[in-house]
Amino acid sequence: MDSVIFRHRVSVQPRFNDYDIMGHINNTLFFSFFDIGKVAYFERVWGGFMNWRSMGLVVAHAEADFFAPIVMDEPVAVETATVEIGHKSLVLVQRIVNPDTGQVKGTGRSVMVGFDATTGLSKPVLPECAAAIEAYEGREFTRPE
Numbered sequence: 001m002d003s004v005i006f007r008h009r010v011s012v013q014p015r016f017n018d019y020d021i022m023g024h025i026n027n028t029l030f031f032s033f034f035d036i037g038k039v040a041y042f043e044r045v046w047g048g049f050m051n052w053r054s055m056g057l058v059v060a061h062a063e064a065d066f067f068a069p070i071v072m073d074e075p076v077a078v079e080t081a082t083v084e085i086g087h088k089s090l091v092l093v094q095r096i097v098n099p100d101t102g103q104v105k106g107t108g109r110s111v112m113v114g115f116d117a118t119t120g121l122s123k124p125v126l127p128e129c130a131a132a133i134e135a136y137e138g139r140e141f142t143r144p145e
Contacts, residue, residue, distance in 0.1 A: 001107055004093055006079035007137060010040035011099070014076060024069035027106070031062060034094050034108045037078030041092070045136040046129075055129060060089065061111040068105050075099050082133045085141040088122050089113045090133070 012033050020026050042050045042057075070076055077099040084091040090112050096105040114123040134140050 001093055001095065004081050004083060006081050006095070008037075008041045008044055008080045009077050009097075009099070010037055010080075012036055012076045012078055012096075014070065019072055022069075024071050027064075027066045030064050030066065030096060030106045030108065033076065033078050033096055034062070034064070034110065037080045037094050038092065038110070040078075041080040045132050047132075055126065056115045056117065056123060057090075057112045057125070057129070058115040059110055060113045062108065063110075064106055064108040066106045068103060070096070070098075070105050076105070082137055082141075085125060085130050085133060085143055087143065088124050090125055090130075 014025055014029075018025050018029050039050075042055075046055075075098055077097050078094055079097060080092055080094045082090055083093050092110045092112065094108040094110070096107075097103065098105065114125045115121075116123045130141070130143065
């Protein structure tokens, strides 16, 4: 992930009840923060509100690594980048950082698949979605036929 260029960052406002008795954010909430980052990323890529039903992307796999706790009153941001676009899927990487210090609190990787909500079946990633991601990321992705 060290070579990834993160063009997107969104601030996250933790809520009081996000903190546990030890005064830090429970690591299960990192996935909620990653979701906030995904929505903001795709809205930026798409140029505004994104209709998820018509875009047809769902999370098929998500994983995370935790490096440092997020403590009360610490600023939090989520950075997101697409690193791969396949025929029926794409891969996002994300990291949660303290934007003031640059300290990485955790990283995540999600595989999102094209999905037809009407049929309940997978489908190819829409070409216009792939093109919008490539334009935002400033590079072309090698896509299988």
